[in-house]
Amino acid sequence: MPPVFRFAPSPNGYLHLGHARSALLNFDLARRAGGRFLLRLEDIDRARCKPEFKAAILEDLLWLGIAWDGPVRRQSDHFADYRAAADRLAAQGLLYPSFESRAEIARLVAAEQARGRWPHDPDGVPLYPGVAKALSPQAVALLQRAGAPTAWRLDMTRACDRCGELDWTERGAGPGGDTGRVPTRPQAWGDVILARKEIPTSYHLSVVVDDALQGVTDIVRGQDLFWSTSVHRLLQVLLGLPRPNYRHHRLVRDPGGAKLAKSNGATSLRELRKRGLNPAEIRRMLELSPFD
Known part of the structure; x- marks a missing residue:
């Protein structure tokens, strides 16, 4: 069966370059492998997750040239x-x-x-x-x-x-x-x-639960979630869920060495777009090769 990848941001702010790296890596890997790329919105925190952020995520991904397969899964549903x-x-x-x-x-x-x-x-x-x-x-x-x-x-x-x-x-x-x-x-x-x-x-x-229900076979995410995999593997075994492959990628950091984060006011993709950058320049900033 073809592999299944996913990008699963939380809509509690605007996407930044760190999100772009993860989304583009997942999308590129899925397309090169002839697999599927899914989009999931992890919006269980209903107080912080806003409709405007959900809409902005879809807009930013489409601007980057990313298309997802099937409907968007919203965890709050x-x-x-x-x-x-x-x-x-x-x-x-x-x-x-x-x-x-x-x-x-x-x-x-x-x-x-x-x-x-x-x-x-x-x-x-x-x-x-x-x-x-x-x-x-x-x-x-x-x-x-x-x-x-x-x-x-x-x-x-x-x-x-x-x-x-x-x-x-x-x-x-x-x-x-x-x-x-x-x-x-x-x-x-x-x-x-x-x-x-x-x-x-x-x-x-x-x-x-979502990865199992969506049939995700390959989880590609940042190194900040590396040791969370320990808990996830434990829950997968306890619940009898499939075992996916993992690939953790390096983080995008600011000039001071801290990882980009919404809470730290990381520059959003929307702001970079307003400054005139295009998707090809975003890929060069992230050291990702063009994908045809």
Whole structure:
């Protein structure tokens, strides 16, 4: 069967050069392999994802010369798919509810750090202290009846014990040059959130469900998501989903060496277009060869 690639931006801002690299790489690889290129909008965060950003993504991609196959998949239309996956994990005894706010978790972490060093995940975020695991069923029921905000977390220790050692096939390279068969390290992420009361999913859960439902065979994305693959491979095994190939590409960075990001005010493709740049010049800036 021909390979299937995808580009899956979050419409919470305008696309920049980093997005352009990923979109063009996926599009070029799909066309050269005689495969399909899909577009997905990861818009589960309904507060930050705006209609104007969704429209701008389509406009920017078409300007770059990128055409996608089939309809655009919008994650906000498919919460039932993610809820069903979370229910399957819960039925295996792998999810538990936590009720702390971000401020409360920060205080718990600070207390742990006062006793010594506290582990951080690969993105530099302190791991969840796991105190909700100690709640009695009666306490959990009381909090749920009171309508307390709920986050459903993966019991990482139990999940890893069930799956054993895993790896993925890396056709690109990680930040440290890792390539080929890469052993997973999902424990480095701690008990990640997979769903919330108001949003029945998370990035980790929705991305693996979508890739499976869309038949994605090759995932091409930036090196900043390299170690997230550990969590994704774990979820794929727990949910019985297919194993895709991965290719992580180098990031586009600003003159100071920081990766381009919407939150850092990275210059958008729309702004570059206003300055008179054309798609061929964007490709040269990204050191990507023309594609016929």
